[in-house]
Amino acid sequence: MITPTSRKRQPRVLLAEDDRTTASLMKIALQRSSVSHDLQMVHDGDSVIAALERSSPGADLLLLDLHMPQKNGFEVLQHVKKQEHLRRIPVVMFSSSEASDDINRAYDLHANAYVLKRPDFADLSRSLDAILHFWLRTATLPLNG
Numbered sequence: 752m753i754t755p756t757s758r759k760r761q762p763r764v765l766l767a768e769d770d771r772t773t774a775s776l777m778k779i780a781l782q783r784s785s786v787s788h789d790l791q792m793v794h795d796g797d798s799v800i801a802a803l804e805r806s807s808p809g810a811d812l813l814l815l816d817l818h819m820p821q822k823n824g825f826e827v828l829q830h831v832k833k834q835e836h837l838r839r840i841p842v843v844m845f846s847s848s849e850a851s852d853d854i855n856r857a858y859d860l861h862a863n864a865y866v867l868k869r870p871d872f873a874d875l876s877r878s879l880d881a882i883l884h885f886w887l888r889t890a891t892l893p894l895n896g
Contacts, residue, residue, distance in 0.1 A: 761789040762887045765810035767799045767827065768792070768845070769819040773868065777814070777845075780876040786883035788812075796822025800830055803837055810840055812886045814879075815862075817846035817853060825856060832861045839893040841886050 764781065768774040774792055781790055791810070793799050796819045803809030813831065817824040824844055831837045841863040846853060849867060857865045866882065869875050886892070 761787055762811040762892075763809070764788045764790050764812045764814065764883070764887075765799065765802055766790060766792045766814045767794070767796070767819060767824070768814075768816045769794045770816075773816075776872055776875060777879065780872070780879045781883070783876060784880045784883050786880070786887050788883060788887060795820045796824070796827045799827045803831065803840070809837065811892055812883075813840050813842045814882070815842055815844050817844055817848060817857070825860060828857065828860045828862055841890070841892070843882055843886070 766774065766777060766781070768777060771794070774794065778790065778792060781788070791802060793802055799813070799815065800822065803813075815824045815827060819827075822830070824846070828842055828844065831840060831842060842861075843864045843866055844857045844862045845866050845868050847868045848854075854865050864882070866878055869878065
C-alpha cells in the first residue's frame with residue numbers, strides 16, 4: 752500500500768523563457784507530454800537562480816532560454832554548474848540561435864544539451880516530449896542530498 756509519505760514525488764521541471772508567447776506554447780506542449788512532471792516557469796535569469804536556491808531540490812531538469820533579461824542563459828548556466836548543490840541538474844539550453852559560437856559556449860559551460868527552438872508547434876512539442884522522456888524516464892538522475 753502506498754501511503755502519502757511513501758509516494759514518489761513528481762519530477763520538477765523548471766522552464767526559463769522570457770518571451771511570454773513562446774513560454775505559453777512551451778507550457779502547453781509540456782502539459783501535453785505523456786511524461787508526468789511538475790512545471791515551474793520563470794521569465795528571467797535572476798528568477799531561475801532564485802527558484803533553484805529557494806527549494807531543495809530546485810529542479811530535476813532545467814530548460815533554459817539563452818537570451819533572457821537580467822542574467823542571460825550563459826550566466827545562469829555558469830552559476831548553476833559552479834554550485835556544488837546545483838551542478839548535477841541537467842540543463843537543456845533552448846535557443847533560436849544556430850550560431851556555432853553560442854552552441855560551443857553552451858557546451859563549454861557544461862550544458863547537457865543544446866536544442867533549437869522550432870517555430871512549428873508540432874516540432875516544438877516533439878522536441879520537448881523527447882527531452883522529458885530522456886531526462887525523466889530513460890536517464891538515471893543523481894540523487895539529491
